[in-house]
Amino acid sequence: MSETSTATRTIVVEREIAHPPEKIWRALTQPHLISEWLMKNNFSPVVGHRFILRGEWGGVLDCEVLIVEPQRTLSYTWIFKHDDPLFNLNSVVTFSLSRTTTGTILRMEQSGFRPDQKQAYGGAKAGWPMFLAKLEQLVAETD
Template sequence: MTETRSVVIERDIAHPPAKLWRALTQPHLIAEWLMQNDFAPQVGHRFNLRGEWGGVLDCEVLTLEPETTLAYSWDFKHEDPAFDLRSVVTFTLTPTAAGTHLRVEQAGFRPDQKQAFGGAMAGWKAFLDKLEPVLGALNG
């Protein structure tokens, strides 16, 4: 078995888990901070994330524990198989006195996928920067 690496980004969010959960699981909100999608909050649901760069990610909901954990596969097929990425993204929400501690982990980068690993590290930081204003605009 090949050893893999994970990108982990953690943030303290000044909103309750219920509000953050909505932004992670409602397709129109996901589109505002992550990518266009056909997500549905059901284990086993297969969906696509469509990036602004034209790429399509094939995904499947693996874990769904409301307001606690969401995990889905995050697979990208490239014309050059050396650049194929098979990974799992897991969002973990922990209530805090000030809101929610959010942990995002994307696991499954092969050692030779340094560019993809670096891109994911920068990408998740940018996605989460876009998530904050989406949460601020939500009622409740």
């Protein structure tokens, strides 16, 4: 087995949002808000908390909170199990917030895509910008 076959791929999406980190943090950590921009869930911002994300497409993601640094970093596992092993995904999603003079830079990184997971990688690469656009719209509409 060659070294390249075990390398994983990562998706990174960055957005500058004209709101403070505190406001974006709420959208990243409050279950009712997460439901509006990402998926239905039973999230709690507590390291070790296991939760589920339910996609409109019928899929269920098993997740566990790894890092909680309020207003700065949120990280959790993003695991999808499927009957076809090719579609199994064992990844980590990390959100980083950096305050700017005009708001916040939100950086989303999803790591752990195997080279043979072209469909999952392509779907995430297309999906995350849409999710983050919904998050930005939600933040603009909430107090």
